[in-house]
Amino acid sequence: MKLVKSSVCGDVSFNYTPILNGVFCLLIFFVLTAQFMTLEVEDVVLPPSLTAEPKDYTQFRNVVINIIRPENPAIVVMGHEHTYRTLTEHLKSLNESAKADNAKMNVILRADRKVPYEDVARAMLAAGNAQIEGWWIQADISRVEKATLKGSP
Amino acid sequence: MRVKQPPKPLKMQPPLTPLIDVIFNLLMFFLLTPSASAGEGYLTTNLPKSAGPVAGIKPIDEVRLKIELYDVGPNGKFVENGRNDYCSITVNQQELGGNFEALQALLEGMRERGLSPNTAILISPTMGTLHEWVVRAFDSIVAARFSNVQFAVPYE
Numbered sequence: 359m360k361l362v363k364s365s366v367c368g369d370v371s372f373n374y375t376p377i378l379n380g381v382f383c384l385l386i387f388f389v390l391t392a393q394f395m396t397l398e399v400e401d402v403v404l405p406p407s408l409t410a411e412p413k414d415y416t417q418f419r420n421v422v423i424n425i426i427r428p429e430n431p432a433i434v435v436m437g438h439e440h441t442y443r444t445l446t447e448h449l450k451s452l453n454e455s456a457k458a459d460n461a462k463m464n465v466i467l468r469a470d471r472k473v474p475y476e477d478v479a480r481a482m483l484a485a486g487n488a489q490i491e492g493w494w495i496q497a498d499i500s501r502v503e504k505a506t507l508k509g510s511p
Numbered sequence: 512m513r514v515k516q517p518p519k520p521l522k523m524q525p526p527l528t529p530l531i532d533v534i535f536n537l538l539m540f541f542l543l544t545p546s547a548s549a550g551e552g553y554l555t556t557n558l559p560k561s562a563g564p565v566a567g568i569k570p571i572d573e574v575r576l577k578i579e580l581y582d583v584g585p586n587g588k589f590v591e592n593g594r595n596d597y598c599s600i601t602v603n604q605q606e607l608g609g610n611f612e613a614l615q616a617l618l619e620g621m622r623e624r625g626l627s628p629n630t631a632i633l634i635s636p637t638m639g640t641l642h643e644w645v646v647r648a649f650d651s652i653v654a655a656r657f658s659n660v661q662f663a664v665p666y667e
Contacts, residue, residue, distance in 0.1 A: 373526075373529075375526060375529035375530060375532075375533060376529050378533050379529055379532045379533050379536060382533060382536035382537065382540060383536060385540065386536060386539055386540050386543070389540070389543075390543060404551060405642055405643035405646040405647070406643070406646075406647075407552060407554060407646055407647075407649075407650050408650050408654060409554065409649075409650045409653040409654050410551075410552030410553055410554045410650075411552045411553065412551070412552050412553070413552070413553045413555065415553075425642075466553070469642045470642065471641065471642055471643035471646075472596075472641055472642070472643070473641070473642045474582075474638060474639050474640065474641060474642070475580075475636040475637070475638055475639070475640045475641070475642060475645055476638035476639065478642055478645065479638070479662070479664040479665060482558065482662060482664050483664050483665075485558055486558045486664075490558065491557045491558050492555075492557060492558075493555075493556050493557060493558050494553040494554065494555050494556075495553065495554040495555075495556070495646060495649070496551055496552070496553055497551070497552055497553070497554055497646055498550060498551060498552075499550060499551065499552040500550025500551075
């Protein structure tokens, strides 16, 4: 009787490479999506600042007020344009829901450097009327030329 | 006669495709996770809390240092129906032109002469003053180590 040796033999080992691959994919996915979920920002050219510092905004409930288009300024919050009145109402409702959750509201102003102060003042008034105390102005700290801190563009 | 051939040596090759995949994942991870806003910072202040119909806005009734900012043209004068992209600074009615370094130096001198760092400093820009000049005035005040900065806004 001929006995045929089975050719299927050997150790069974676990292939870790695809699992590591999957883990890193998930990690990158959650890191990137977490960044995009925190602040709703528009594309503006921020004013330069020597004294602005990176801060931890995660301790507050933040609302980002973007002021875009210096030639025809608009106040944009979460992708929607607002007038002064709608901004006031929106901030009031956000502040009320934050108070209900025992959270502290904070406004982050992200205005283009060439926007006139009138529009910034409008946003400030709206935040004041909504009884929001925290007011952070976002600035560019990456390309400040200390020697040229003069009142010229 | 049948000659048995020696067994062929096993060719061992690590799986390259998953390895390259993981390397690219690591590369993307380290390229993208440094914050996209690494070049951005914040100037922090608090709006005053008050009750009433204009909650959050205090009438200006305290003695304070007042920094006025005016939007002007290149020659230092306001241009009617023109671009006023420059800034002129006045501190308690003392004119400084457009020099924010002079503003900072003036404030530092005041502090050295005994002015309290908690003195309320009011930034009062004209409505046409560009946002970047307001931020630079804020910068100069903070650099001179004053902490109580207020902004003048028009009532509704």
